[in-house]
Amino acid sequence: MHAWICHNPTGTDALQWEEVPTPEPGAGQARVAVKASSLNFPDILICQNKYQFKPTPPFVPGSEYAGVVEAVGDGVANVKPGDRVMVIGGTGGFGTHAVVPAEKLVPMPAGMSFEHGAAFLMTYGTTQHALLDRGQLKAGETVLVLGAAGGVGTAAVQIAKAAGARVIAAASTDAKCALCKEIGADATINYSTENIRDALKALTGGKGPDVVYDPVGGDLAEPVFRSIAWRGRYLVVGFAGGGIPALPLNLSLLKGAAIVGVFWGDFVRREPQAFQRDLQQLAQWYAEGKVTPVMDKTMPLADLHAAYARMGARQVVGKLVLLQP
Template sequence: MHAWLCTDPTGVDNLRWTELPTPTPGKGEVLVRIHAASLNFPDLLIVQNKYQMKPELPFVPGSEYAGVIEAVGEGVQHLQIGQRVAALSGTGGFGTHTLVPAKLCMPLPDAFSFEDAAAFIMTYATSYHALIDRGALRADETVLVLGAAGGVGTAAIQIAKAQGARVIAAASTDDKCALCREIGADATINYQREDLRETIKTLTDGRGPDVVYDPVGGDFAEPAFRSIAWRGRYLVIGFAAGPIPALPLNLPLLKGASIVGVFWGAFSQKEPAANAAMLQELAHWYVQGRIKPVMDGTLPMRALHKAYERMGQRAVRGKLVLVNE
């Protein structure tokens, strides 16, 4: 097998395409031949040693992927050789093969392409857990999605619309705003040239959004929270802008609003049955055509450095997927 090996987590330039022994699955594991793997923001942080998870060196980055099972380990009963699966295991995806715990594998319906499956679990599970589980989103409510043209942002738009909510999508360029409207956003805000608070006020007749979905953080967090409706829920997804914002605690008091932490990874470990049911529901929505990953494009697995460069420049719209040819 071959894989991108990280021996020194000081940046993308230190990754090397390396020949490695093809491993044999141990107890509870399966060996997956990888057809496609997607690039997520944590995949950039982890090779820069900036992510909360610090894998033992050396490691193969690539948190999310899809492929076919080639071997099963002892005790694996619910999966078999030749079965199509997707998985999100944190590492291992940027290569031709990987070992993964069988419990992390999501069986794929035949209608699910490998490219879509590789771009599915992290963004849609995060957004469903955020909006439906943690945010208790209702059909008559309005959602503001920050960073709306990215992977989790586009998933959030689709899930909110599938729930019957009104969506205001905020992004950094007119092109990204147009993409958000194409996939269902009711209104958009270009927060590089429009005043965020004033535009939110105009679009909501002064009421504000019921739910704010924020994977960005940074300078837009406080004005977005100041705009939230009474009894609003502010969903803290992540900090793609870099700085972790600090909000004055009088704001949730005055708004009767909640600051809600969203950590899908911990949820999937602490509540595995609920997570499995959620993934099954999402797969059903995919087959029905209610949701579909937005693709920035595909690149060969060997072009990982180019993919990282696009992500570092914040040029990716939706998800970027690497494929083994």
Template sequence: MHAWLCTEPTGVEALTWTELPTPVPKAGEVLIEIRAASLNFPDLLIVQNKYQMKPPLPFVPGSEYAGRVAALGDGVTQLRVGQDVACLTGTGGFATHAIARAALCLPLPADFPHADAAAFTMIYATSHHALVDRARLRAGETVLVLGAAGGVGTAAIQIAKAMGARVIAAASSEAKCTLCRSIGADASIHYGKENLREAIGALTDGKGPDVVYDPVGGELTEPAFRSIAWRGRYLVVGFASGPIPSLPLNLALLKGASIVGVFWGEFSRREPQANAAMLGELVQWYAQGRIRPVIDRSMPMAQLPAAYACMGSREVMGKLVMVN
């Protein structure tokens, strides 16, 4: 097998395409022949030693991938050799093969392409957990999605629309705003040239959004929170812009608003049955055509450093997918 090996987490430039022995699955594990792996923001942080999870060195980055089961470890009965699966294991995906715990493999229907499957679990599970479980979003409410053209942003737009909400997509370019409207957003804000608070007020008749979905953080957080509706829910999803913002807590008091943390990974660990039910619903929604990953482009696995550079430029819309 071949894999992108990180021997020292000093950045993307430290990764090397390395030939390694193909591993043999242990009890409860499976060997996956990887067909596609998607690039997520944590995949950049982890090779820079900036992610909360610090895997032992050396490691293979790539948190999310899809492929075909090539071998079974002892005791694995829920999967079979030749079955297509999606996996989210935190590491291991940027390779030709990976070992995964069978419990972390999502069996795929026959009409679920590997590229879509590799770009599916993290963004849709995060957005579903945020909007359905944490925000208790109701039909007819208004959702403001920040960073709306990114992976989790595009997923949030689709899920909110599937739930009957009105969606305002905020993004950093007109091209990104156009994409967001094409996948269902009712309105958009180009915050690179528009005043965010003024635009939100105009689009909500001064009421503000009921839910703000924020995977960006930084300088957008305070103006978005100041614009939230009475009893609004502000979803803290991530900090793609880099800085972790601070908020004057009197704003929450004045609006009767909630600041709600979203940590899907911990939810999946603590509440596995609820997580499994959620993933089953998401697969059904995909089959019904209600959600579908936005894939900016697919690139050969050997071009991973170039894909990292694309992601770092903040020009990607949706997801980047590496293919074998």
């Protein structure tokens, strides 16, 4: 097999394409022939040793992928060779094959392409857990989605609409705002050219959003939190903006508002039954056309460095998926 290997997590430029022995699955494991892998912001951080999950080098990055089960080890009953699966791997996606614990494999819904399979599980799983579980979003409430044109952002727009909410999508360009309107956002804010507090006040009649979905962090966090509604829920999803904000806690007191952490990976590990219920709902929404991954573009796996550069330059709209030759 071939894979992009990280020997030293000093950055994505250090990844090397190498030929390595194709591994055999051990007890409780399965080997997957990878067909498509998506690129997520944590995949950049992992290669910089800046993510909360720090694999031991050498490792193959790539946290989200889809493929076909080739072989299974002893004791594996949930999948068999030939099954089409999505993988919650943490690592392994940027190679031609991956051996993972069989419990991390999720059957692909009927009719789903490998490209969608590689772009679905992490973004939609994270977002459903964030909005409906951690945020307790109710029909008729208003959601502000920051970074709304990205992978998790587009998922948040779609899931919030499926849940019956009003969606305000905030993004950094007019083109990204237009995309958000196309996939269902009720209103948009270009935070590069508009004052986000003034825009939120106008769009909510001074009330503010009930739920804020924030995968961005950075300088936007405080002005947005100052605009949140009474009993609002501020969902801390990630820090794609680069900085981890320090919010004045008196704002939480004055607004009666909650700052809510979202760690989907640990949710999957700690609450597997709840995760399975979420999967059933997502599969139903996908079949109904209520949620569909927004595809930025597909690229050959050999172009991983160019894909990283595109994401690092914030050019990705929706999901960027890497395909095997």
